[in-house]
Amino acid sequence: MKVFYLNQEETKIIHLAIENNRSAQQKIYGNFSPKMLSVCRQYIKDIHQAEDVMITAFMKVFTNLKNFEHKGSFEGWIRRIMINECISFIRVQKKEKFIEEEDFFEESFNNIESQFSVQDLQFLIDGLPDGYKMVFNLYAIEGYKHQEIAILLGINEGTSKSQLSHARKILQTKIAKLNSTQNGTE
Structure with a gap:
């Protein structure tokens, strides 16, 4: 510390x-x-x-x-x-829902250029299921490690990793959709 x-x-x-x-x-x-x-x-x-x-x-x-x-x-x-x-x-x-999954894969989450406002990004994060959102915020924004998240939320470490992976996939899909909408390719 x-x-x-x-x-x-x-x-x-x-x-x-x-x-x-x-x-x-x-x-x-x-x-x-x-x-x-x-x-x-x-x-x-x-x-x-x-x-x-x-x-x-x-x-x-x-x-x-x-x-x-x-x-x-x-x-x-x-x-x-x-x-x-x-x-x-x-x-x-009782809004958080964690899917117990041990299998996950870590994807790189490309940095988003400043094409989106903070409000846009918060809107996308708000659209995540509560369990995904909580783990995403703790890991990606607050900088907690999966072991710390697991202890804090009373879940196992694999579940934390899985929740993060699913959150990232959802956000990547939403960002791709927004990009295609903004570029007029949808």
Whole structure:
């Protein structure tokens, strides 16, 4: 784990927030909420539900702030809480479906040039089945390894790999279809 030293201002704000200083808490929320809403939105399609999950996660951030050890990135610590809260929300909604498959093959996923906007890409990812979407986000966007994903989601490593492979195939098909539509070849 890399150790990042926080600047004194951030450390001071964290300590004030631990003491329930509302303006310090508001500053943390204001600094990180736009990015964390984006994180929640990657997992939860409905913006209002994503906002609710983000707010719940921020409550956990403030409740557990005294447990932040200042050994890594503060933003990374908050992000992990957001991701865990999204996963919990999806589990409660019973929306995730994982197909237990051990056989999979890893395909290269060509980089998409900047021909698509972030909204276009998010729309494509939103169209994935929830299990595929969760694994894709954790692996491709958050950088988790399959072993970590398996532990986090309570599935086996092969299932994580299979879910990612299926998600990539679906996304490649959708991107090819969009490309042909944009180029007028459909």
